[in-house]
Amino acid sequence: MSINSAMLAGVSGLISNSSALAAISDNIANVNTTAYKRKQVNFANVVTSQAVKGRYSAGGVQAVTRQFVSQQGLIQSATSATDLGIAGDGFFVVSSKGTGMLPGDPRLFTRSGSFSVDADGFLVNDAKLYLQGWPIAADGTINDSPSDLTRMTSINIKNLGGAVKATENVVVNANLDKTQVVSGAEATYVAGEMAAYAATGVASATATQPDFDKLEMNIVDSSGGTHRIQVALLKSDTPANTWHAEIYAVPASEIAGATDGLITSGMVNFNADGSLNLTASGGTTLFGPAGSPVQLSIGASTDVAGVRWAAGLGIKASAISLDLSKLTQYADTSAVNSINPDGATVGNVVGVEVGEDGVVSATFDNNEVRRIAQIGLATFPNSDGLLAVSGNAYRATIASGEFSVKYPGEAGAGEIAPGALEASAVDLSAEFTGLITTQKAYSASSKIITTADQMLEELINIKR
Incomplete structure (x- = not known):
């Protein structure tokens, strides 16, 4: 019955606009989250089969969530030398633990570069994710690989001994x-x-x-x-x-x-x-x-x-x-x-420096500087297809394609900006405008339901 389909279409409008409101709420709540990428709910119509000529059955609307992971946020100066921003394509490789990493342990990808040195000497960001890098041997060689993340280890600047x-x-x-x-x-x-x-x-x-x-x-x-x-x-x-x-x-x-x-x-x-x-x-x-x-x-x-x-x-x-x-x-x-x-x-370690080339160096109180790790940036064919996880990080998916870990500034990878952070990609003016249109669309969908209800009531009253 067309009236029933109209009511169901109104329900789909309520559900879809609720999803849009949730995405906008997430964006506004993360306006100050480092390197946050905004989400957006788009709408697609649903067409049902019109089996009877002269009659129309409403299909309604469905919500399609889209994330803008590839959108570059503004690079802003920070106060710490270990705050790292990425200007261009790429993600830091991180893990959820610093020691005891096994080949099967998951590695995540993030652009949240607010790293600091924890009590154990590891570089971790605000989500307690450990920055991974290729160790630099005493002779300066690096055992790197574009596809083997197990060659990376959690970067530690304190367990180095004296220089x-x-x-x-x-x-x-x-x-x-x-x-x-x-x-x-x-x-x-x-x-x-x-x-x-x-x-x-x-x-x-x-x-x-x-x-x-x-x-x-x-x-x-x-x-x-x-x-x-x-x-x-x-x-x-x-x-x-x-x-x-x-x-x-x-x-x-x-x-x-x-x-x-x-x-x-x-x-x-x-x-x-x-x-x-x-x-x-x-x-x-x-x-x-x-x-x-x-x-x-x-x-x-x-x-x-x-x-x-x-x-x-x-x-x-x-x-x-x-x-x-x-x-x-x-x-x-x-x-x-x-x-x-x-x-x-x-000499003993007194500080840490990160160069634009991604080299992490420990500085000692005898003015000696030791290169200890090389940061690699992971790039994807379709970064918008990554799966978001808690901690402002992502997992690789079929839609994102296979990653390739590169040196900063090489082969399409972005450059590292030491002492800087990438700002949230949220535009408050656009989000508040979206709030208004979403509210109006939700109210209009609710009107569809009340109107269909009134028409059904008239139909029921025919018998009287």
């Missing part, structure tokens, strides 16, 4: 006095005598006091221990503008395989204008033809031959590049301007 960086480079900036009077002991000087003087503190026939020995530097070994290396210089008169140089350890007992802690010796050559002669060659110069730095190779205590650390120290070999290219010889007092060695003693 140590052995000294690899030292840059020396100093001046040697051109007017320095040549020492009387220079005529009989033999390499190693300045190291002998440093060891004994007394000048003798076999221990020559240097003209300048203030080039001292602390180097760090592989275990975080510090050692003092000294460069001593003695002016030579044959040829002019040359200096004898010795590099030795203080105390001498730290070096084995050489006398008085001597590591290496040679000549330093200057040009007539006081600049260092980087092209000087010969077996006794401390510089090669290209002016390359002095390479101090101090072997481990187990080395068979050559200069090495004393066995009692029990440390690894050291390869140090000593750059003396900024050494000058002017008619001014011999002085050290600066000595800049790299390397760092044992």
Whole structure:
């Protein structure tokens, strides 16, 4: 009966508009939710078979829910360095637990990048979802995969232990006095005598006091221990503008395989204008033809031959590049301007940084920075087909297609914005307008039911 179908059509209108109201309510309630994607209920008509000519049977309306996951929210600055926004396509890979992840445990996808460090050192967002990333090995390699999420682990910045960086480079900036009077002991000087003087503190026939020995530097070994290396210089008169140089350890007992802690010796050559002669060659110069730095190779205590650390120290070999290219010889007092060695003693984690390339780095109180993880962004052929779950996250579905995890900014993936968050995609003006139209449509559907009821009442009253 057409009147019955009209009443049922009115009921379908009430149900569909109720769904629309629920979606609008969700949108308004999440106007301040990080990276929230709005939902919308669209309407589709239902057509029934018109079996009898001249009569019409109402089919009503059905509600179709649509989500706008691919809609980009505004990137806004945040106060924390671990707040991460995504400008472009892609999702963070997250999990519901930090440790004990099994291959069968589900991984979720989210754009809610409000991450912070929890008590156990994991990066978690406001929904307590743990950020996943590819671990970075000590040699800088990354075992990544675009489709195997089990290679990712929950990122932890506190269970790293201390950080140590052995000294690899030292840059020396100093001046040697051109007017320095040549020492009387220079005529009989033999390499190693300045190291002998440093060891004994007394000048003798076999221990020559240097003209300048203030080039001292602390180097760090592989275990975080510090050692003092000294460069001593003695002016030579044959040829002019040359200096004898010795590099030795203080105390001498730290070096084995050489006398008085001597590591290496040679000549330093200057040009007539006081600049260092980087092209000087010969077996006794401390510089090669290209002016390359002095390479101090101090072997481990187990080395068979050559200069090495004393066995009692029990440390690894050291390869140090000593750059003396900024050494000058002017008619001014011999002085050290600066000595800049790299390397760092044992340090503890004091912070975390995330780069635009998605690399998570831990910073230590010894100014050392260690790269610990690489964030990957998962992309989908149809992100609007993802299944929403609690915590502003999503699961992959058949409609969304297979994911592919990529480096930020590569192959269509968006870029990570550190210290920023993606705002909710809800437009309040559009939602309040939708409230008005939904309310009116609901009232109109209710009128269909009351009108059909009145017509049925008239039909019943015919018998009277």
